Amino acid sequence: MSQYTSADYKKGQPRWCPGCGDHFFLSSLHKAMAEIGIAPHDIAVISGIGCSSRLPHYMATYGMNTIHGRAAAIATGCKVANPKLTVWQVSGDGDGLAIGGNHFIHANRRNIDINMILLNNRIYGLTKGQYSPTSPRGFVSKSSPYGTVEDPFRPAELCFGARGHFFARAVATDAPGTVDILKAAQAHKGAAVCEILQNCVIFNNGTHDSVYTKEGRAKNAIYVKHGEPLIFGENQEFGIMQEGFGLKVVKIGENGITRDDILVHDAHCQDNTLQLKLALMGDGDGFPIALGVIRDVEAPTYNDAVEAQIEEVKAKKPYHSFAELLETNDIWEVK
């Protein structure tokens, strides 16, 4: 049992708009940290810039609210230099995937042991309503009055494309679902991307409406769990099966289909093909949106490898101080 409660991680009074998804997420993060039980002074929460990047100010941990897009890079240095720290990186969709896209993919590729929170409201909120790299094609915003003419990133695709080993998704208003994936992210050694679907009440209200309420999720989402069949629906009446190169939704009991025919989720599978298919479901395609831990595969972390290499070289090389380093050169003496 953890010796901490949510209150031990809380600080200050959040200034987000009333109803903003960030409030819900913050509360879940406090709760998850309390359940995980790592001391607040051993945690660093590092964000970039944007509405959601204000989050470290409401944490009683160490933290930095840095500059736009650079949170993943700063978190990388923090973790590699001081691997004892537990590092949470918090970004919005603009911070993490537009200006910070390069750092996002490389943190995943290197597999830095940090928890990467992506608060996705598909809009730039702090600058008051421009389309973001996750806004759908045709999205009308202040900077796209006639609709955007570009396709959005799908975060899971970017994470998987960068050889990410962990991807999970939750809806901000779903506290138990959020706490679950945050704990799973912490348990995973390596870069752990958590996409949080959250609403911007002012500039993009309703963007995740189909899954924002419990009722909506019952209809339109599927909670995926490793080792369990992919079953969903208000009465657990639907399931997901493989068909050719793709997936299909089936009704259990129809056409002779039983629960045993339903695809069983494997988050630990190295091959991410089916995990990606799950992650991309639910964009008005008749599939439910997948929530929970979609991919969770063990792999060596960068920071562990850095430390191990240092230890290995220390054991091999004969010099361990600056004075000894000098002696490794061609030296002559002038008398």
Add this chain to the structure above:
Amino acid sequence: MAESFAPQKQAEETEVVVRFSGDSGDGMQLAGNILSTVSATVGNSISTFPDFPADIRAPQGSLTGVSGFQVHIGSSEVFTPGDQCDVLVAMNAAALKTQLKYAKKNAAIIIDTDAFGPKDLEKAQFKTEDYLGEMGVDPDRVIACSITQMVKDCLSSEPAFMVDGKVDIKGIMKCRNMFALGLVCWLFDRDLDIVSNFLREKFAKKPAIAEANIKVVQAGYDFGHNTHSSVANVRHIETKNKVPGRYMDITGNKATAYGFIAAAEKAGLKLYLGSYPITPATDVLHELSKHKSLGVTTVQCEDEIAGCASSLGASFAGALAVTSTSGPGICLKSEAMNLAVIMELPLVVLDVQRGGPATGLPTKSEQTDLLQALFGRNGESPMPVMAAKSPTDCFNAAYEASKIALEHMTPVVLLTDAYVANGSGAFRLPNLADYPAINPPYVPEEMKGTWTPYMRAENGTRYWAVPGREGFTHILGGLEKDDKTGAISTAPENHDLMTRKRAQKIANIPVPDLEVEGCKDDAELLIVGFGGTYGHLRAATEEMMRSGKKVALAHFRYINPLPANTAEVMKKYPKVVVAEQNMGQLAAWLRMKVDNFVPMQFNQVKGQPFVVEELVNAFTEIYNK
């Protein structure tokens, strides 16, 4: 070294400049390195300068593919690699074509006649077969040898060069540089035993290759002996004014890396380097990434931005954090450097300056990033700026930059340049025990419960609370913070106060007074410079003093904050000339900082080191005006 400033050049003082040139793959750098090491070993003073082509490897024999390495050897201290050489080694036609301009009028020229065939001459754009005539070279100055053929004869029966029953001509050709080296060793009476030892150590894992190279060096030496090859004036270089001690040859980039390692050890911190490859700074990344047995952590990042940003993260986490780059990288790092300013975290930003703007002249040297270092950020963003004055001075400069960053909780820009970074000098092995302690202002344990992030020590420095310490959790960030609580604040008075406090903190950093060298009491002309031009400016100052002119030199290593006596020195002398490899950036800074001060300027932006003779001419004109 100001104490040893010797205006009178003694008659027996001797010095020579040797320039090796050839294709990028001809091993000119190695030949030059061995000559300088051998000379330094017997106590001569040395200064070297490699001149690389920008191309990775231009077509063989082409004009753009020529690489040079210049070595200046002196009986007493030498400050530059020399304006022009006394001996030019040209391994092919293209080398002769492009490098002759670096040779003195009476210089001896060693050529490999086998590399001056019709094809070679065509590639080097000679019009006739009389290449010497075309270049206006007196054949009496030329030591013409059939190097390629002699090296082939020397090695074709060596078992080391037999591959599958065939003679490995390519491998043999790699030893041509050693023949030239051997010949130069003959000319200047260098001890071949030292050369042999050097080669045996360098090729310790391939003893047969070492012996083959030694054989070729000996052949070159014997060729000189047998043909009575000679050069005008100099044969033996005496050793004078030597400072006893143990020495090594070190380039500026290596010395910089060593300075960071030394500072981290002294401060008891992990050294973290976040970097991205960029010419001419990459050797610092190479060097530091070798020394994992000292616990050095290097991260080759996805871009320059992450190089700086990850270093700042490492700094927050409690490391001595360094990011290394050149000017184009500074452009990208500037936002994270600025974040370091407002978060008041230690960070050293190394800028090995090169020719700009944009990609500019990547392998060439300039001092054009000074104003960028001082001002190239948004907002009021004061930052200490230092500049190293020679390859060996890079060590102390890196140590001092680290000390300032850690003790004053600030990013520091350390400027070197391609010339200083790639050049080398004899480095007297430092004893870390003699160096000043580095004491970061860790927040005292008794402040637990009352501490807030922007509380300051007496000198205005914020305390450092490294994550992991209980009772000191806090949030830093790029938004302005309240002076007292550390919470985000946009209050007008607070921002004004914090801006002033950040500026005052930098202004409070103690730096040593500016030294004046030469005729410090009665100079008619004060020569002023900064950073990597020190050697040339000092040589020019000495030269003018030898001809009876009253001149002095004031050379800046600390540029922000400026030494306290800056205004006093600048206004003490009737004439002042600021000489720099840019269009007047230090002059502009001094004019900003010293009331009613309008110096004369000498500016050159050629990507090449100053030429002492040109400096002397320009300064003499100013002097006589």
